[in-house]
Amino acid sequence: MSLLTLQPGNTVQFTWVASIAPNAAPIFAVRDKDNTVIHSAMAATSNATDFYALYTIPGGDDWYSGEWTALKTIGASAYQFINRFGFRALETIAEN
Numbered sequence: 896m897s898l899l900t901l902q903p904g905n906t907v908q909f910t911w912v913a914s915i916a917p918n919a920a921p922i923f924a925v926r927d928k929d930n931t932v933i934h935s936a937m938a939a940t941s942n943a944t945d946f947y948a949l950y951t952i953p954g955g956d957d958w959y960s961g962e963w964t965a966l967k968t969i970g971a972s973a974y975q976f977i978n979r980f981g982f983r984a985l986e987t988i989a990e991n
Contacts, residue, residue, distance in 0.1 A: 918968055938963070
């Protein structure tokens with residue numbers, strides 16, 4: 896799995912495809928390197944299993960983690976889906 900390197904200030908569309916439709920749209924969160932949640936929002940949906948969230952990458956050179964969280968109830972059992980990934984904000988394009 897490769898680590899994403901993203902340009903600070905760019906707005907990025909993160910996507911998540913679920914294997915089964917969750918009870919509700921998942922939550923997309925971003926944590927900083929200290930594991931503090933710095934962004935959290937309910938994802939938008941394009942259909943029952945495809946979700947997306949827009950996020951503007953913060954400035955500076957730093958490491959972050961993205962996290963999708965959703966819940967699915969089947970019968971009397973509840974299953975929590977969690978999908979985490981890392982990314983780096985790195986200034987790669989010089990401003991004029």
